[in-house]
Amino acid sequence: MSIERLGNDVRVRPAGKVAACVELPGSKSLTNRYLTCAALADGDTTLTGASLSDDTHQMIEALRSLGIRVATDAHGPEIQIGGCRGHLPADTADLDLGLAGTAMRFVTALTCLGYGRYRIDGAPRMRARPIGQLVGALNTLGAGIGYDDVSGFPPLTLVARGLTGGQVVFDRPVSSQFVSALLMIAPYAATDVLVRVTGELTSRPYVDMTTGVMRAMGVETLASNGGRFIVPSTQRYRAGRFAIEPDASAASYFWAAAAITGGCVRVAGLSRASAQGDVAFVDVLERMGCEVEAGEDYLEIRGPEPGRLRGVAEDLNAMPDMVQTLAVTALFAEGPTHVRNVANLRVKETDRIAALERELTRLGARVDVHADGLTVFPAKRITPAEIETYDDHRMAMSFAVAGLATEGVTIKNAGCVSKSFPEFFDVLAGLDPTGEARNPAAP
16 A cells, blocks of 8 residues: 655555554553563563553653663563662652653652652643642652642652552542552552542553553452452562563554455454453444454454444443544444543543544544544545644544545644554555455465
8 A cells, every 4th residue: 555655744545455464563551561560670570572662762761760770672672671679769850751641640650659859741731631630649648749830730749758558549530540550559658558449440451451460570459340459568579571462552453444445454462362451442343344353362353345334332431542443433334433431532642532523524524522422423425634633643543544445634743653653654554455355364
């Protein structure tokens, strides 16, 4: 297929029925969780297949500023981390996390285990993303965090002296990352930590991912079926060698490519047993009319003939990063697609609900916006358009998929994909525009 690079923009041209077996970089979400836990561990940890993206780079640079030894391999996606045994070496640091929301939350929690003064800031958009619930919980456990400007938002100044432990309550947390950040540092508090979540826990699979990483490194979290988590103190992370799964969020764009072109795409290294909740996106595509083949080490989507996709109604609270992929796929479906229970999209890299409304409308769709989601009514004929990305990697990647099935789609500021997937357009260009779907594993 043709990927035409126009300075900072990219024009995507139709591909026919794509057929491919793709290998994707490691999960950004898993990489940053392992980096956090490994930084505290006893001994040296190696991560293979890790994500080397802007977000993980921001995390790595923050750890280095805190005195943690981190080395990356120039010849492959491998990271070595020298654990500090729970004692941050640096007693001062001025940390700029840019646009990396995950790193902002995890590093804020991590620095509370130090003894000294730390300042944490980010890009202008980061200063508009709320962090007050996490700061309040950490202060309850003995942290000393203050706001430099607007209450509830970065920049922050921490006067750290370790954490005492105890009980905290998150009431309908805006982000599951608040819970994950607190759980990962909890073993190093002076006493046990009890975390209670009241109301719905957004993106619950990401918290399960967090406790899975903790368990792999030797720390157990006692959790009920509801929103109650207990992390006994005196547990310590064990260093080791850990393989990072391919990024399931990134996989969604290639599964969607198969869906809208009537093609067939297999993603290697993922299965239904993945630690990443976003693999469930294949079930959404199945309800839209795709066929799913699930192996022990792959997940494959075969799309129906063009024009045969069906609109669906989905609660995507458990996988909000899939909303943009689904909304773009819905452009090519028969009937409307309704997405609900994703109000937290308004405080992501951009207001993703508003951004989707604007850009889908450019392509000719009608979009109804709701308090907690949106409904996409596909256009009879898609209008060529230049798509604004708002510095949001998922806007760029999801709308690039639309260009595989219609002429005239240009992605503005396409380099923003480096936040999570710098190689995205190279992998997209490698999809095989055969004109007919085939088994991508076949010779």
